[in-house]
Amino acid sequence: MxxxxxxxxxxxxxxxxxxxxxxxxxxxxxxxxxxxxxxxxxxxxxxxxxxxxxxxxxxxxxxxxxxxxxxxxxxxxxxxxxxxxxxxxxxxxxxxxxxxxxxxxxxxxxxxxxxxxxxxxxxxxxxxxxxxxxxxxxxxxxxxxxxxxxxxxxxxxxxxxxxxxxxxxxxxxxxxxxxxxxxxxxxxxxxxxxxxxxxxxxxxxxxxxxxxxxxxxxxxxxxxxxxxxxxxxxxxxxxxxxxxxxxxxxxxxxLKIRKRGPEIISCPTCGRCKINLFDIARTVEDALLNCTTDIKVAIMGCVVNGPGEAREADIGIAGGDGMGILFKKGEVVKKVNQDRLVEVLLQEVRQYESEQSHNKNIN
CATH class of the missing domain: 3.20.20.20 (Dihydropteroate synthase-like)
Incomplete structure (x- = not known):
């Protein structure tokens, strides 16, 4: 069924x-x-x-x-x-x-x-x-x-x-x-x-x-x-x-009927969260409102569990105490200063958009 x-x-x-x-x-x-x-x-x-x-x-x-x-x-x-x-x-x-x-x-x-x-x-x-x-x-x-x-x-x-x-x-x-x-x-x-x-x-x-x-x-x-x-x-x-x-x-x-633009997943936060995840999530959502590329983006509040919990995400960030990480498909790519997390994430998304557009044009 x-x-x-x-x-x-x-x-x-x-x-x-x-x-x-x-x-x-x-x-x-x-x-x-x-x-x-x-x-x-x-x-x-x-x-x-x-x-x-x-x-x-x-x-x-x-x-x-x-x-x-x-x-x-x-x-x-x-x-x-x-x-x-x-x-x-x-x-x-x-x-x-x-x-x-x-x-x-x-x-x-x-x-x-x-x-x-x-x-x-x-x-x-x-x-x-x-x-x-x-x-x-x-x-x-x-x-x-x-x-x-x-x-x-x-x-x-x-x-x-x-x-x-x-x-x-x-x-x-x-x-x-x-x-x-x-x-x-x-x-x-x-x-x-x-x-x-x-x-x-x-x-x-x-x-x-x-x-x-x-x-x-x-x-x-x-x-x-x-x-x-x-x-x-x-x-x-x-x-x-x-x-x-x-x-x-x-x-x-x-419902998996149609897709358009990013799917943004984010954790509900808990006592381990050391960053203002609410503002970060809102900023990223607004920045990607007109993005049409099918991409799963994760915004997580904990560097301990974040990458694993968002393993299916194409690109994600997870915050720590003053630092955060950028990860792809659950694998850590690099550490980033907390105040640059959003900037780095959006750069990666734009790069992903460009690559997908290039591949589509080739095909």
Whole structure:
């Protein structure tokens, strides 16, 4: 019995130059928290997200100024952009005309059938997909009245909205079913995965701040991915969205689904630790945030046990009293003054990056 089940097959759609669904890699995405009409701030944040490994970005479109800003934003970014619209179908159409690579709507709150059809026809003419976003907190009144905010109600809403679009001849759809708690979210995705082949956007919405958000997201998204459910993920945190990307990649790495950049391992410290390991670990993490090389880096607090405990690391450091050591694959390479540990470690990582890049180019 394997830990990760085979991924469930879904239809494949394209979001700009990224494919979602089918046998494509699970894509990582996030959402900006800038005012979209502030083009400079939005572009800057998308650039930071891109460097961190974001593959699809979503922007809020609450008004026409935000919709029109998409045209200029698209000229300055490298990754696909999805416009997030509620209620006003004209904003969805304007966003598509402005160059959005996808639309996020809830057909149930867009209104009359002719409005939904106008959005679907526009999306089809531009060759862009629609994500149907179902949220436990904003279900249709009749569904909520009869079923309550349950996983079954979320699935019923999703299937209704999928049917609305497919009856209009639109099939480039993906779906999300999010609640603010793990239990309902996981159960809703389990249920929907048995009822449709539409690609699934997985996440726990309104997950909270750093600790609650990471915990809920890691458990909820991780459980679903381990069961083979999910084609693209978004970690929701009340933080800088770059943190969402960092957590998303760690979830994928921990499940051995995808890898990007360094895996940093470090000890929790104990009474033997003679260095400020917390600050060192944070400094190294920040310095390597945009590193894309697959490398395991160890940051250990004890020269006695550190190298042995981190024997599988490609490169590592372990601190002592005023001195530390640099080691590779568990073998000590040299002693280093404590105040140069981070500098020496980062130099070795950059050298490793260069060697890996050279080898890749030769091959």
């Amino acid at each position: 394997t830990f990760i089940k085979e991924r469930q097959k879904t239809r494949k759609i394209s979001v700009g130059n990224i494919f979602v669904g089918g046998e494509e890699p699970v894509a990582i995405q996030s959402m900006t928290n800038t005012y979209t009409q502030d083009i400079t701030a939005t572009v800057d944040q998308i650039a930071a997200l891109t460097r961190a490994g974001c593959e699809i970005v979503r922007v809020a479109v609450p008004d026409m100024d935000a919709a029109l800003a998409i045209k200029e934003i698209k000229k300055q970014i490298e990754i696909p952009l999805i416009a997030d619209i509620h209620f006003d179908y004209k904003l969805a159409i304007a966003s598509a005309h402005a160059g959005a690579d996808g639309l996020r709507i809830n057909p149930g709150n867009i209104g009359a059938t002719h409005k939904i059809k106008a959005v679907a026809d526009c999306a089809k003419s531009h060759g862009i997909p629609i994500r149907v976003g179902v949220n436990a907190g904003s279900l249709e009144k009749e569904i909520l009245a009869t079923m309550g905010p349950t996983p079954g109600a979320m699935v019923e809403s999703a299937l209704r909205n999928i049917a609305i679009l497919e009856d209009l001849g639109f099939y480039d759809i993906k779906i999300s079913l999010k609640a603010s708690d793990v239990e309902r979210t996981v159960e809703a995705y389990r249920l929907i995965s048995k009822r449709t082949d539409v690609p699934l956007h997985v996440g726990v919405t309104e997950a909270g701040g750093l600790y609650a958000g990471i915990t809920k997201s890691a458990i909820g998204i991780g459980m679903l991915l381990a069961e083979g459910i999910g084609d693209t993920i978004r970690v929701s945190l009340t933080r800088d969205p770059v943190e969402e990307i960092r957590v998303g990649w760690e979830i994928l790495r921990s």
